[in-house]
Amino acid sequence: MAIVVQKYGGTSVGTTDRIKAVAERVIKRKKAGDEVVVVVSAMGKATDHLINMAKEISPNPNKRELDMLLATGEQVSIALLSMAFQQYGFDSISLTGLQAGIKTTGVHTKNTITDIDIDTVKSYLDAGKIVVVAGFQGVNENGDITTLGRGGSDTTAVALAAKLNCICEIYTDVDGIYSVDPRVYPLAKKIENISYEEMMEMASLGAGVMETRAVEIGCKYNIPIYVALSSEEKRGTYIKEYDETMEEKAITGLTINDDILMVTINNVLHKSKNVSIIFNKLANHHINIDMISQTAPLHDYVNVSFTANLEDEQAIDEVTRELTDEMPGIEICKDSNVAKVSVVGIGMKKQSGVAGTVFNIFSDNEIEFKQVTTSEISISYTIDSRDTNKAALVLAKGLNL
Amino acid sequence: MAIVVQKYGGTSVGTTDRIKAVAERVIKRKKAGDEVVVVVSAMGKATDHLINMAKEISPNPNKRELDMLLATGEQVSIALLSMAFQQYGFDSISLTGLQAGIKTTGVHTKNTITDIDIDTVKSYLDAGKIVVVAGFQGVNENGDITTLGRGGSDTTAVALAAKLNCICEIYTDVDGIYSVDPRVYPLAKKIENISYEEMMEMASLGAGVMETRAVEIGCKYNIPIYVALSSEEKRGTYIKEYDETMEEKAITGLTINDDILMVTINNVLHKSKNVSIIFNKLANHHINIDMISQTAPLHDYVNVSFTANLEDEQAIDEVTRELTDEMPGIEICKDSNVAKVSVVGIGMKKQSGVAGTVFNIFSDNEIEFKQVTTSEISISYTIDSRDTNKAALVLAKGLNL
Known part of the structure; x- marks a missing residue:
């Protein structure tokens, strides 16, 4: 008898x-002899509906209250799912983030999990119950309800699996991790096994399927994460420790992120203090x-450029106002017609020449790039958003993804 | 500077x-120098929407999970109201029942408040915040989220006022307490002041405006309760200790309740054990x-009759099945075409003849009654529901209400 944590996203519990x-799917697993902890997100568009109400009250709602509001979304899902188990004759209990002992810290709407007091979950598992935990939420040191931000339910699931030392299965509306987003490049190959490191790069670069934080926790505690469809039985992708069975390709995948904006600050007087003022202000606004x-x-x-998530645009405008007050000579431009294209591969550690290959592909296809940055296992380019699809296609073909 | 607890019902926070x-109404009070605790219900039809979803999952949903589900309704209201205060520039904090320290006990969906750990609310009031508390909910000894059943938000408000030793104002969609429901008898008079005892009889007999439990708590701790409209400034009704300024009328009011059913059990073998089995079973099902x-x-x-709330019909059917198994000779009839008409007045303690007057009015108007029961300050009659309006009119006129 093994324990498994399964997570179902908003679409999977949308009605x-x-x-x-x-419930039927989980019961199959329970009947097969496993103890199951189920983590669920809010139903379909429930979170959007809540956010819309908040915006009707205030253009910039208080974030502690926004967390209080948003946490109701998952609470509805856990209650309904637990009712379904009991309707099918299986003993079950639902737990909010607070009740499940999920302790968090940080700023509201972007909290991080510090620890999980796992005793409650364990005691209900020991009593034979299917335990249903609200994803995306926790409680901070003041007893305030908090949320974990984007991808928070995945983080809840992997953190619970880490505490229970068991596998974590993420059921979603995509059937696994692809080398390139199949909506952009339909010939993209599904990856059967991917290392934590590669998945973290893919996630942080915007692959969309899994958020970086969840994968980081999996990596830290060596918890295998399985990503697959919730609607049918079809082999998904395992995210796990790198081993020699994984193909040693230079490049595993390609990610595209167009929810970004590029900010350029021109005419900054060249003192390191000035640049640090800029980045401190951005950090203070949690951008x-x-x-x-x-x-x-x-x-x-000097001129300084950086990219940020589109969702932080309002906070960036605030920083812009503060900076132009303090440094009257500077000029700040914001460009949201940009996208970030990144190639990722653990093999890049050993194989050189990837950057050169990509530069060649770009120049052969007349794609201009605005910025380049590299990490040990990735290279990213900021390009004009008009070129996004073209870049994805030529890179996917050229790099045989 | 005084503290006040204000409660706003579902219609008042419906959009x-x-x-x-x-928020604007509360801020006026705050500006006038008072510290305000606001208790709110779920928005308009939110609770109905949640119950409908639960019924889609299970015809008889698990009650612990139903409480988990329903509690989200008030959590949405408190978050949005607190955002509104902050949008208007007033410091505010929302608290769930659990966070506000509202301890409860009993069966799920019908919990009662055992105590309130008021320190959290007090410390936020001391910090100058408007404190917004979720009505209708609390937490039991296991840490489960509970709800207080019908009228629960009023109970939350009065219990908080009792702990804070301050007045409790209930803002609703009726402009006060009337001697007779004005929808039935438009000439009914509004009561300016009513004693706790009379209001408790009125409430328990189905007056609809306030639930008995809330008034009981007000009575026990001598907390004045003011009931008035939320939408305009218009003198409402004070519920408070009986004093000589209240008119010494024999009859203060008339209540009608047609959400009842009458159950008759015929051919019960006349042993006290048999009757006690019946009522024990009903108690075990929390009817x-x-x-x-x-x-x-x-x-x-012997034949035994009793009335119960229509909402317990399912549980009564369950008891009926059990009883006919155990006592094969009995015959159980259920009649929902009945209404209960009651006359209430603290003066009935001293003035006799009220029962006789009512019997005369009924016989003059050819209204048959099925049952009569009396308390120290009330007399109730079960009548055919066809006669409800007629009975209300002739009693209201005949008793000069």
């Missing part, structure tokens, strides 16, 4: 009929930045 | 615009019964 279907680049100083002035 | 209107009557034994058999 009461789908909730019943999830995640990426792909920083800086030109060489010319007449004591 | 985001109405939530803003409630509140009322107006018990029993005929004199004939050939060692």
Whole structure:
């Protein structure tokens, strides 16, 4: 008898009929002899509906109250799913993030899990119950209800699996991890096994299927994560420790992210203090930045560019106002007609020449790029968003993904 | 500077615009120098929507999970109302029942408050915040989320006022307490002041405006309760200790309740054990019964009648099945075409003849009654539901209400 944590996303629990279907699926696993902890997201568009109500009240709603509001979405799902188990004759209990002992810290709407007091979940499992836990939420040191931000339910699921030392299965509306988003490049290959490191790069670069944080926790505690369809039985993708059975390809995948904007700050007086003021302000507003680049100083002035998520646009505008007050000479441009294209592969550690190959493909196809950044196992390019699909196609073909 | 607890019902917070209107109303009070605790119900039809989803999953959903589900309704309201205060520039915090320290016990969906750990609410009031508390909910000894059943938000409000030793204002969609439901008898008079005892009888007999439990708590802790409209400024009704300024009328009001059913059990063998089996079973199923009557034994058999709330019909059917198994000779009839008409007045303690007057009015108007029960300050009659309006009119006129 093994324990398994299964996570079902918002689409999988989008209607009461789908909730019943999830219950039937979980019951199969339970009948096969496993103890199951189920983590669920809010039903379909429930979160959007809640956010819309909040926006009707306030253009910029208080974030503690936004967490209080959003947490109801998952609470509805867990209650309904647990009712479904009991309707089918299986003992079950639903737990909010607080009840499941999920302790978090940080700023509201973007909390991180610090620890899970797993005793409650374990005691209900020991009593033979199917335990249904609200994803995406927890409680902070003040007893306030918190949420974990984007992909938070995956993080809840993997963190619970880490505490229970068991496999984590993420059921979603895609049938696994692909080398390239199949919506962009339909010939993309599904990856059967991918290492944590590669998946983290893919995730942080915008692959969309799994968020980086969840994979990080899997990596840290060596918890295998299985990503597959919730609607049918079809082999998905295992995310696990790198081993020699994984193909040693230079490039595993290609990711595209067009939910970004590029900010360029021109005419910054070339003192390291000035640049640090800029990035401190961004950090104070909890803006995640990426792909920083800086030109060489010319007449004591430098230009600084970075990319950020579109969702932080309002906070960036706030920083822009503050900066232009403090540094009257600077000029700030914001460009949302950009996309980030990245190639990822653990083999890049050993094989050189990937950057060169990509540069050649871009120049052969007349694709201009605005920024380049590299990590040990990835290279990313900011390009004009008009070129996104073209870049994806030529790179996928050229790199045989 | 005084503390006040204000409660706003589901209609008053039914839309985001109405939530803003409630916020404006509360802010006026805050500006006048009072510290305000606001208790709110779920938005308009939110609870019905949640119950419908539960019924799609299970015809008889698990009650612990139903509480988990229903509690989200108030959580949405408190978050949105607190956002509204902050949007208007007032510091505020929302608290779930659990966070507000509302401890409960009993069966799920019908819990009662055992105590309130008021420190959290007090500390936020001391910090100058408007405190917004979810009505209708609490937490039991196991840490499960519970709900308080019908009228639960009023109970939350009065219990908080009792702990804070302050007045409790209930804002609703009726402008006060009337001697007779104005929908039935438009000439009914609004009561300016009513004693706890009379209001408890009115409430328990089905007056609809306030539930008995809330008034009981007000009575026990001598907390004045003010009931008035939320949508305009218009004098409402004070519920408070009886004093000589209240008119010493024999009869204060008349209540009608047609959400009842009358159950008659014929041919029960006349042993006290048999009757106690019946009422024990009803108690075990948490069915509140009322107006018990029993005929004199004939050939060692008796007939027993009682009334109950229509909402317990399913549980009564369950008891009926069990009883007919155990006592094959009995015959059980259920009649939902009945209504209960009651006259209430603290003056009935001192003035006799009320029962006689009512019997005369009924016989003059050819209204048959099926059962009569009396308390110290009330008399109730079960009549055919066809006669309800007629009975209300002739009693209201005849008793000068």
